[in-house]
Amino acid sequence: MDASSSMETAALEHEFVEDSCFFSYFTGPRDLEHHSKWPYFFRMYGSVIPLMILPLALVGIWATAITVICRYLHNIAMNPVLLTVLGFVVGLSLSFRSSTAYERYNEGRKLWAQLSSSTSSLARLIWVHVDEREGHEKEDVLDKVAFCNMLVAFSMALKHQLRFEPFTCYDDVDPLVRHLPLTAHEAPVVEAPRPSVWKVMGWVMGLTMAEPNPRRFVKTAQRPLGNVPLELLAHCSAYVKRVIDNNTFPRVPYQTSAMNTIALLHDIQTGTNRIVSTPLPLAYSIAISQITWVYIMLLPFQLFNALGWATIPACMFAAYIILGIALIGQEIENPFDDGVNDLPLDTFCDQIRRDVHIITSRPASDADSFLQREDHAVLWPAHGGGYHDIRSQSLESIRKLLARRVVP
Numbered sequence: 001m002d003a004s005s006s007m008e009t010a011a012l013e014h015e016f017v018e019d020s021c022f023f024s025y026f027t028g029p030r031d032l033e034h035h036s037k038w039p040y041f042f043r044m045y046g047s048v049i050p051l052m053i054l055p056l057a058l059v060g061i062w063a064t065a066i067t068v069i070c071r072y073l074h075n076i077a078m079n080p081v082l083l084t085v086l087g088f089v090v091g092l093s094l095s096f097r098s099s100t101a102y103e104r105y106n107e108g109r110k111l112w113a114q115l116s117s118s119t120s121s122l123a124r125l126i127w128v129h130v131d132e133r134e135g136h137e138k139e140d141v142l143d144k145v146a147f148c149n150m151l152v153a154f155s156m157a158l159k160h161q162l163r164f165e166p167f168t169c170y171d172d173v174d175p176l177v178r179h180l181p182l183t184a185h186e187a188p189v190v191e192a193p194r195p196s197v198w199k200v201m202g203w204v205m206g207l208t209m210a211e212p213n214p215r216r217f218v219k220t221a222q223r224p225l226g227n228v229p230l231e232l233l234a235h236c237s238a239y240v241k242r243v244i245d246n247n248t249f250p251r252v253p254y255q256t257s258a259m260n261t262i263a264l265l266h267d268i269q270t271g272t273n274r275i276v277s278t279p280l281p282l283a284y285s286i287a288i289s290q291i292t293w294v295y296i297m298l299l300p301f302q303l304f305n306a307l308g309w310a311t312i313p314a315c316m317f318a319a320y321i322i323l324g325i326a327l328i329g330q331e332i333e334n335p336f337d338d339g340v341n342d343l344p345l346d347t348f349c350d351q352i353r354r355d356v357h358i359i360t361s362r363p364a365s366d367a368d369s370f371l372q373r374e375d376h377a378v379l380w381p382a383h384g385g386g387y388h389d390i391r392s393q394s395l396e397s398i399r400k401l402l403a404r405r406v407v408p
Contacts, residue, residue, distance in 0.1 A: 063315035066300035108335035162336035183226025
């Protein structure tokens with residue numbers, strides 16, 4: 001099965017989830033343009049409550065069983081001193097988990113902001129400072145556009161790589177890279193089965209057994225997949241070398257800046273891959289999960305003597321708080337996925353594409369064409385006249401007008 005067919009199957013899986021109005025409400029990515037007027041207390045979109053339904057049900061059954069035993073069979077309640085001792089340990093472990101996860105989330109956002117800034121800066125540098133040779137203007141303009149398209153494709157390909165989608169047959173990438181010699185073009189993968197409705201329900205409700213393996217396309221590939229973002233940077237470097245060799249990019253500081261920016265893009269790729277490939281150490285994850293659940297399971301024994309039947313709702317409420325904090329850390333640990341609480345990479349990539357298109361929408365203008373226009377109120381608000389009106393005055397008058405602009 002080729003990559004295109006396999007990705008069509010993956011798209012069907014995603015569409016299957018979105019077709020259900022109930023489940024689609026809890027899926028991402030987050031729409032930054034959507035504005036909700038509901039208070040946060042009443043919101044469900046982006047909440048971890050669906051992931052807590054089964055754990056809270058389990059806690060309720062457990063608390064009910066312990067309460068009934070203590071009430072009618074034998075009082076096996078314990079001294080509540082364990083609440084204080086174990087509560088400190090649980091709070092410390094959850095704080096570590098949450099702070100570590102948010103640190104990764106924040107670092108991912110910083111790297112993506114750096115990617116956006118570097119991409120538009122490099123596109124502007126090439127668009128403005130690479131000359132167009134006489135008699136070859138059309139070819140040079142199209143080559144500059146092709147270079148800018150590779151920068152846009154880099155952000156798109158990096159997004160897919162971080163989501164373990166290493167191919168080139170996606171709608172946002174394929175038109176920009178189909179002409180390039182890339183290793184991933186011919187990589188075949190095994191077709192993924194369509195999930196059942198029960199598996200989707202378990203997935204939304206947080207059952208780890210129902211979660212799809214994000215690395216399945218990488219693991220089942222029969223050929224080397226290459227590294228699309230890295231190969232795109234190699235083609236960008238080849239373009240810079242070409243314009244240097246044909247003397248259309250002759251200034252050394254601009255050449256250095258272009259190559260340094262390409263190196264920075266590679267550093268950004270390395271940094272984002274480091275976040276994805278370096279999760280919280282397994283020993284920490286296991287220990288924090290075990291400590292949290294042991295504490296929750298001991299709650300009914302420690303609360304029964306003081307609360308009686310109220311032990312059941314009290315345990316469920318305590319579990320809601322503790323598990324909610326733990327699940328939030330789990331949600332944001334990988335900020336590059338496509339969930340509601342992950343970074344909206346699709347929106348970020350689309351913004352990069354729009355920025356590059358804006359830069360290339362007009363030819364690199366001559367500064368005289370806009371600086372010396374008559375409607376340029378160069379000394380406003382001290383003087384409302386145009387450029388040529390101001391220029392006709394003496395230098396002393398111009399300096400007086402400049403001093404007048406300081407007055408509030």
